[in-house]
Amino acid sequence: HFNPNSNVHLAQAYLRPDKKIINEMSDKIPLIICLACNRRLPENISILNLMNSICKDLDEFEIIIRLHPSVDYNSYLKIIKKLELKFKYLLPLNKKKFAYEYSNNAIFITGLSGVYYDLLYLGFKTIFYRYPYELFEELPRAIEPFEDKVQLLKQLNAIKNLKQKEWIIKSKSVVNYTLNHNILEVKKNNFMLDILDILDNKIK
Numbered sequence: 001h002f003n004p005n006s007n008v009h010l011a012q013a014y015l016r017p018d019k020k021i022i023n024e025m026s027d028k029i030p031l032i033i034c035l036a037c038n039r040r041l042p043e044n045i046s047i048l049n050l051m052n053s054i055c056k057d058l059d060e061f062e063i064i065i066r067l068h069p070s071v072d073y074n075s076y077l078k079i080i081k082k083l084e085l086k087f088k089y090l091l092p093l094n095k096k097k098f099a100y101e102y103s104n105n106a107i108f109i110t111g112l113s114g115v116y117y118d119l120l121y122l123g124f125k126t127i128f129y130r131y132p133y134e135l136f137e138e139l140p141r142a143i144e145p146f147e148d149k150v151q152l153l154k155q156l157n158a159i160k161n162l163k164q165k166e167w168i169i170k171s172k173s174v175v176n177y178t179l180n181h182n183i184l185e186v187k188k189n190n191f192m193l194d195i196l197d198i199l200d201n202k203i204k
Contacts, residue, residue, distance in 0.1 A: 029160055030106040031061035035076070036113045037068045043111045043131040048083055050129070051109075053149040055086040060160075061107075063087055067094035100124070107159055116141075117178050120171045125162060127155045139178060142171035 033051065035044040048065075051058070067076055073094055080091065100122055108126040110116045112133060119126040120142060129152075130145035143159070146152040159167075168183060175183050 026062050028060055028062040030064060030102055031058070031156075032064045032066050032102065032106055032108045034066045034108055034110045034113065034115050034119075035068055035071075036111050036115075037070050040111060040113070041079075043129070045079070045083065046131060047109065047111060047129050048080065048085060050146075050149050050152050051087065052083065052085050054153050054156075057153055057156075058087045061156075063089040065089050065091045067091070069094050104164065107156070117175065120175050121179055121181060121183060123164070123168060123171075123183050125159050125164075125167050126171075127152070127159060140174045142167075142174050 033047060035047070051063070065080065067073060071094065077091065100119070102124070104123075106124055108119050108124050109129060110119065110126060111129045111131055116126060116128055117139075126142065128141045128143075128145040130147050132147075143155065144151075146155050162170075172183055175181055
């Protein structure tokens with residue numbers, strides 16, 4: 001919400017992540033758990049604990065825990081080991097860049113993070129975990145968020161069978177609303193060109 005009397009100009013989001021599709025050699029579905037920064041640690045732990053609670057239903061997935069680029073890898077390695085997760089997972093080094101190099105059939109899980117909308121923009125199927133934060137306003141999601149293990153398993157089973165075209169239909173309006181972009185659309189202007197356009201329109 002903003003003051004209607006103020007000069008607010010809607011532009012497309014500037015910083016868009018990179019996407020590189022890789023050929024998946026495994027017959028398992030990549031399932032990437034995107035953990036947030038350090039201040040979201042309770043939420044991160046809650047997501048992993050929920051995953052642990054459905055560990056017997058995860059055999060068809062190749063699980064990758066993706067750390068936030070800002071966190072210390074070794075510190076998180078210790079935290080995750082203490083959770084005694086019962087499912088197999090990969091924990092790659094967190095590169096200091098926001099790039100996504102996964103196969104097209106990958107599924108992502110995120111908490112309260114802008115990464116959720118980055119993933120929608122890139123066309124990836126993504127499930128959102130609703131941690132019990134007190135929010136002034138909740139932004140739209142492509143599908144209903146999950147809050148417990150029953151909902152998580154239901155969402156995983158539904159989204160894994162969803163065709164890519166069906167996912168795009170579900171997510172494109174959310175991307176347009178939150179980023180003022182279409183999915184995978186390249187931004188036409190940079191920041192300075194947007195400023196010049198605004199000034200030019202004001203003069204006219």
